[in-house]
Amino acid sequence: MWMLFLCVAWAAAIVSCAHLCRAAVAAAQPPLRAPSEGERRLGLYEMAYLSGGPRRVTDLAMVTMGRQRRLHLAGTGWATVVDPGGRNAVERALIDAIGPGGQREIPEVRAAHAASDVLAALADRLTAAGLAVPAATRESVASGMREVRAAVVVIVVMLAAATVGNPGGAAPVAPWFALPLLLAAGCLGIARVEIHPYSRWASPTGQDLLRAVAVPRSPAPDDPHLLTALAVRGPSALSDPELRAALA
Template identity: 45%
Template sequence: MLWIPVLLLAAAASVVACARLFRAAVRAADPRFRLTAGRGDSAARPLGLAETAFLVGGPARVAEVTLVAMARRGRLLLAHTGWATAVADRPADALEGAVLDALGPGLQLPVAELRAEVAASAEVRALGERLGAARLAVPAEIRSLVAGALRQLRRTVLGVAAAGLVSLLLLPHGGHSAAEVAGWFGLPLLLGAGSLVIARVDLAPYGRWATPLGAEAVRGAERHEALALAVHGVRAVHEPQFRAALTVRTAA
C-alpha cells in the first residue's frame, strides 16, 4: 500500500500549486493591473527603440539594442571575440549611462556579462515602470507572480504523472487493480492539467512583456526599419562583427 502515501503527496502538491495559481489570478484581476484598458494617448504615440525592445523582449532585449546602437554610433567597440570596450566617456542618455556604469573604471567587459548587468540596471527597471504606468507593459510584480505560479504547476503536473507511473510499475497495489491506482492518480493530474489549460487562456497576457495595448503599439512599430533591431533582436543585426560579439561565449 505504499502507493497511497505517494498519492496523498501528489494530491497535496497539486492543491498547493493550483492554490498559488488561483492567488496569482486574483492578484492579476486587481483593477490596477487590468490589461484591457481602452485605447489612449500612449497607444497613439510612436514607440522609441528602447520602448519597443522592452515590449518585445524585456530587459535583455533593451540591453542588446542599446549595445548595438552605441556600437553603430562609434561610442562602444563590440569585438568579434565577445568583448565590449567603451569609447565614449560621457553618456548621451540614461541607457548609455547604464552601459558605462556597468563597464566601470576598466571600460571593458565580456558582452554577455555587460548585457546582463545593463538588463538588471535601475535605468531599465525605470523604463519598464514607465511602460507599465502607460498600460503598455505588464507590471513586473504581476508578470513574476503569474510566471512563478505557472512554472510550479507545470512541474507539479509532471511530478504527479511520474509518481503515478512509478506507483503503477514499481509499488505493490495491495489488492487494488492497476486501473484503480491509475484512476486515483488521475484526479490530481486532471486538477493540475485542467488548471493549466484554463490559465493558458485566461492568464496568457500576463505572461508576456507587452499588454494587449502594448502589443498593438508594437505591431505599428514593425513597419519602421529603424526599429527592426528592437523587434527582431540579433537576427536584424547585419554587421558580422556585432553579431559575433552578441552570440559568442567568453570567459571573463
C-alpha cells in the same frame, strides 16, 4: 498505502493550479488608467523594453553606439568603449555598466545595465502607463507555471511509488492518478495558450501598440529602420553575422 500517495498527488495538482489561476486572473486585469496620447507614442527604448525587457534595451543601446563607432562589439562577446560620452541616460548607464576599464563581457554588461536606476525608471514609467506588465504580476505568473510543472513531476513520482508499493493489489492504481495528472497537465497546456500573452514584458495594451509598429523583415545594415527592427524583433533582425554572434 497507495491512497496516501494519491492524496499527495491531488494536493499538488489542486494547490498549484489554484495558484496559477489566481495569478492569471490578476494578470488579466485591465490597467487602472488608459495611457495618454503622449504615452502611446513609443520611442525605441520603450519598444525594446516592451518587446524583450532590459536585455533588449541593452542590446539596442550597444548596437546604436556600435553603428556610430562609439562602442566596439567583438564577435567573441566583448564590449569595448571607444567614446565614453553617452548621449542619453541609457547610454551613460551602459558605459557605467561596462566599468572604468572600458571593456567587459556582454553578458556581464547586460546584468549590470539591467540593475541600473535608469532601466528601473523606464520600467516604472511603462508600468504606470499600463503598457508593461508589473514585475510582481510577471513573477507571479512565472511562479505559477513552475509550480504546475513541479506538480506534474510529483504526480508521476507518486504514481510510481504507489505502483511499487502495491505490486499484488486487486486493481491497478494508475487510473486513480489519471485525474490529477490530467488536471495539472491540462492546466499547464491551457496556460501556455491563454496566459502566455500576459507573461511577456508588454501588457495587452502595450502589445497592441507594438503590433502597430511597421518593422522591416530583413533590413540592410545601413537601413535607418534597423534599430526599430532590433528593438521589436531582437538580434534575429540583424543581418551582420558578427554582430549577431556578439549579442548571442
